[in-house]
Amino acid sequence: MAVKTLRSLIPGAVVLDGGPDNKDCDTLMSSIDTLRRATGKALPPVILLSTKNDTPESLGLAHVVDVVVAKPITPERLQPVIDRLTGR
Template sequence: MPSSSDDNDDGALLSADVDLGLVLVVAPSPVDRVVVSRIAERAGYRTVCRSPEEALPLNGGLPALVVLDGAAGGDSDRLVERFTRLRRPTGGGQAPLMILLGNAGPAARQVHGGGIVDTVVAKPITPDRLQPIIRDMMERLKG
């Protein structure tokens, strides 16, 4: 259950504009954050990297895309729920779009099957696999 401070943070983000050039990378491992952010940067986007504990609140605009490492455990469920509440129409889709990184286990399939997460990318993450997905999802948002 989100705390009241979560609700206050969400209220501030709801009034923020969606930044169609921004990707938020959330992962417990600093190495994973750097790897994924470099892939997004090579696709032409700016990135903000955060641990699951510090993912929200964000300063500035709402990211167009959130890349969430499923290894965050219960934190990833909480973050998916919060970002889902922040979704709003923009261009050709709903921002922020969400990519879940992880093993395609039952939990990932359940979240993806419920339409909450837009796509699940199985580990290990490679630029050849992740970069086209990031580009396609961002183009979908831009309409």
């Protein structure tokens, strides 16, 4: 469903839950990469929710993920990141 949705619209931001090993979203990464290349920009901005305090670079995802936010997630931690990436 998520891949189909990505093909039909460009969301304002994508928030992915990497799961316990940061691999739960691997099937979406190529679709997001294709979408970002098609826009010619780093759009949509992508946030990965992670069990570790990693960076996109350390995970080898710098071309697809803009920010990694470590769990546990709270609105007070996540909302400022979304606002910054979407220019609010």
